[in-house]
Amino acid sequence: MSETIQVEVPTVGESISEVQIGQWLKAEGDWVASGEDLVEIETEKASVQIPAPSSGFLESIAKQSEEFAVIGEVIATIRVAEQPAGGSAPAAAPPAAAAAPAPQAAPVPSSAPSPASSGTGTAAAFVMPAAQRLLDTHGLRAADVPATGPGGRLLKEDVQAFVQNRPAAAPPAAAPAKPPTAVAAPRRESAASLVTDGPAHRTEEVKPLSMLRRTIATRLVEAQQTAALLTTFNEVDMSPTMQIRKEYKDRFVERHGVKLGFMSFFAKAAVEALRKFPAVNAEIRDGNAIYRNYQDIGVAIGGGKGLVVPILRNVERMSFADIEGTIAGFAKQASENRLQPEDLMGGTFTISNGGVYGSLLSTPIVNPPQSGILGLHSIQDRPVAIDGQVVIRPMMYIALTYDHRIVDGREAVGFLKTIKEVIEEPARLFLEL
Structure with a gap:
């Protein structure tokens, strides 16, 4: 069984106890070399890059861009492996995919965050965790949203763009059980949540202040x-x-x-x-x-x-x-x-x-x-x-x-x-x- 290594937020300063996740330089499923920059984190004083502690596949990302993490917190895991022949691995190449034959992945619903989806239409091959949360928030299926990420990945930005550009009549159909007195749209105060339960020209984006x-x-x-x-x-x-x-x-x-x-x-x-x-x-x-x-x-x-x-x-x-x-x-x-x-x-x-x-x-x-x-x-x-x-x-x-x-x-x-x-x-x- 291959080894899994946790990527933790390192100590970046004597008085710094919290950081903000910046840009992920690798996506889930990507192969990364030991010492290669994996993610940028922002402190209250500067931005710092965290290198990969070992070569392997980026198995999971626990903290998304713009979220906060404390020193020592696990923000990702890497499954140790050698670089596959021919360079970087395809989207479905991580060892985790070997746990089940590819043909058996067909019954999995397209909205599930599984790394191997067999849909051949508009369904995403892989739904990023941040995208899945937005799908759940707006009552959408992954198959309804065009995926633009590498290897057919469905990104958070894809869901945001889809929700923002869909017809204004779509939101009531997604939640017919709401009483007519519910006039205030719920707001998600998480990082980069997009308030879209309203006319397309009156959307709001909620973002935390950077470090x-x-x-x-x-x-x-x-x-x-x-x-x-x-x-x-x-x-x-x-x-x-x-x-x-x-x-x-x-x-x-x-x-x-x-x-x-x-x-x-x-x-x-x-x-x-x-x-x-x-x-x-x-x-x-x-x-x-x-x-x-x-x-x-x-x-x-x-x-x-x-x-x-x-x-x-x-x-x-x-x-x-x-x-x-x-x-x-x-x-x-x-x-x-x-x-x-x-x-x-x-x-x-x-x-x-x-x-x-x-x-x-x-x-x-x-x-x-x-x-x-x-x-x-x-x-x-x-x-x-x-x-x-x-x-x-x-x-x-x-x-x-x-x-x-x-x-x-x-x-x-x-x-x-x-x-x-x-x-x-x-x-x-x-x-x-």
Whole structure:
């Protein structure tokens, strides 16, 4: 008898006790190699891939996408086996199918979650557990729903699409015994349940907040409740920095293999401002003010699961190429949901660039326990007065949100003024003025 191995949620962080199941990279019945990524799980800090502990067939999936699981909980089982000849196994290839001859599977109802169905029409060869639950909810048979999954599998999305697109008169026929007074449609509050007991153009989809979104919500509310937040603004003439970038960007790419962006200029300018006004780089801890002599700057990056803020460590020691290369690496990892929790931990200050999304002006929220965050915005040509003349210049609004418990208004204004001076005279970065 072949061995069955349980796939458990691993320990992914000292303080993390619960995770959310992300995307299953393999389906039930698929063969998977030892060490091959099996499923993505999302923690409150990052996404992590769980590899297969052994080679074999993915026998069952206990937790579906978007459901929650605790550390150590079994989320799948693998039946240990060698890779079948010819590569990946067909849909009906798992050893479990050998328990009964294929011809005897014909009497099994098409709605039953059996891995071997002999229906030759529209019946699915295999009904995924999530799809079966939706079939039961809506009183449907698997044979009624077209299957689009690999190997003829009936997916949850197939049932959702079928229910959403069926005629509005279909729901009453499926439940004739309901009294006419039942006007409220039942709602399934499970992950990704689709409320469809109504007109096709008024459907609702119920989804739990992702772990990342829940963490962001908690931390932002914490910042609003515990810190005395205030935002001050300034504007920067981007002409000098844009001219330097235009002049050297091609040689920069040839020399370092990475593009020269604006973030490296602002990160270096932030280092100068943080050195000049160390309270913005400090935090309040246990009634004490903790001042740092290093600058670990978080840079907000749009990732596969939303906005994440990986940390650039010791920016004061990094070159422009180091900053741009590290940011590019983080952006690639974020798009693939491969950032590790340690990439997001710590940080003494944050820079958020809403300008890449078209934001003209905003008031960013401090990421506790930090005391400040710099908000960058879109660059727009605007008329400005210079030496008594009105000229058109590429201008950017910048904002600093700070914790007024430790940062005074004078320091906040001076901080933004330093950022402005450095960006408008970028030669200061190289002359250490």
